[in-house]
Amino acid sequence: MDCTRLALALAEAKTREEVMRKALRLLEEAGSIRCGEAYWVGEGLRLFQMQACRTTCSLVGRSRRLAEEAVAQGSPVRADTFLALPVGEPGRRPLAVLVLSLEEGATPPEALAPLLLLALKRAGLGQAARLLRAQEEERRRVGRELHDGVGSLLTAALLTLKVAEKHPEKLPEARNQVAEALEEVRRLSRELRLPLLDDLGLEAALRRYLEEYQKSGLRVEADLQVPPLPKEKEVALFRVLQEALTNVLRHAKARRVRVALWVEEDRLFGAVEDDGVGFDLERTPVSVGLLGMQERIEGLGGSLHLRSAPGEGTRVEFGVPL
Missing domain, CATH: 3.30.450.40 (GAF domain)
Structure with a gap:
């Protein structure tokens, strides 16, 4: 050789x-x-x-x-x-x-x-360097959401309160803006802490997450067969699925998304598939989000693959040892 x-x-x-x-x-x-x-x-x-x-x-x-x-x-x-x-x-x-x-x-x-x-x-x-970059990008993402989302809402509420000093009828509007900012903080907190995962396990936490997710207007199909797993593995798999689903919302322009987890012999497989616009894998740079998903799956001893083509949707699939 x-x-x-x-x-x-x-x-x-x-x-x-x-x-x-x-x-x-x-x-x-x-x-x-x-x-x-x-x-x-x-x-x-x-x-x-x-x-x-x-x-x-x-x-x-x-x-x-x-x-x-x-x-x-x-x-x-x-x-x-x-x-x-x-x-x-x-x-x-x-x-x-x-x-x-x-x-x-x-x-x-x-x-x-x-x-x-x-x-x-x-x-x-x-891989360690790419993981550090992915973690740093996640911190920047949270910072942007706090600044653009919560920060903007609180700034609007402050301006409304100033107006309300002379026009008390504006107070309910300010109250609504503060309540909206509080809900945004809670949403970010849920994404970071995953309390449902701690309390219910991976399958139940995913089903609850998908209930909220489909309020975006996408039709969600779920086929989840999840065996008992160590907590660190549940967290990693949840984050991978969460990132894949977030990418569908941001980029796919899809009407339907299917999420599946299933067991074959001594491996757990998963897939997130949409019917969106798709993209050319050869011409599209690898995103930080995809690198983060790959690092999490490879950290569990598994592998992750991405399939897509213009006009044919996108499928993220992975397999990890049990």
């Missing part, structure tokens, strides 16, 4: 998922493997699947166990034509594990694990 081509391809990868996807594709193109899967190694040596086999083969039922053995031993594990290759620094917890179904007589290049390690570290630094 041409290791120079592999190194150049991995150097261009911007996310951990893309690193593994490119490595598996190039190994397959070189005739070294039939297929492969990739796992990220989290705290407590917990495995999060990053890339799944595209076909139904014997590797699927054995890859996780082989990956667990490789992580526990800190060295490659071979079983028949399967190879679990840990990726990490000697003597330290692996960052990831690649599980390969090798072609007969084939072996992966010795440089594969070191090249993957460098690429994963580089992608991790890039």
Whole structure:
């Protein structure tokens, strides 16, 4: 296999998922493997699947166990034509594990694990920088909404109160403006604190959120099948769905939006799909909101994909390990 081509391809990868996807594709193109899967190694040596086999083969039922053995031993594990290759620094917890179904007589290049390690570290630094930018953009967004929304309402109320000093009949108008500003503050607070999520869990919180959301005039279809999840995972998934739905309102000019969550084997999948104007993925710059969604999903060991075309609506879909 041409290791120079592999190194150049991995150097261009911007996310951990893309690193593994490119490595598996190039190994397959070189005739070294039939297929492969990739796992990220989290705290407590917990495995999060990053890339799944595209076909139904014997590797699927054995890859996780082989990956667990490789992580526990800190060295490659071979079983028949399967190879679990840990990726990490000697003597330290692996960052990831690649599980390969090798072609007969084939072996992966010795440089594969070191090249993957460098690429994963580089992608991790890039992802951290993008997450910081996304967080900063979120702070600016809240600041703009406070200034443009609440600030404008309170300024109007102040002016109305000054007029009311000579025209008391204006007092009810000022009272309404203050009440509207208070409701805007409460709305922002709900978005930031997610009290419904704390009290009710992800599914119930989403249904309540969608009840409010459809007051915008959009027809909302929801098919939610949500298993019990850790609280941090519920928060991340809620934020991703919230951002996707906000983008529909802002940009899609849609009449209908469909939200779905469902379980397949050991993964939770989700999708937000609208019938709006769509856009050209090749010509539209990646937004901070989309980067934030990708970072949240990849932080859970999953992957997020965006599908759209002019006049054909937009679909955001993701999958995360349970």
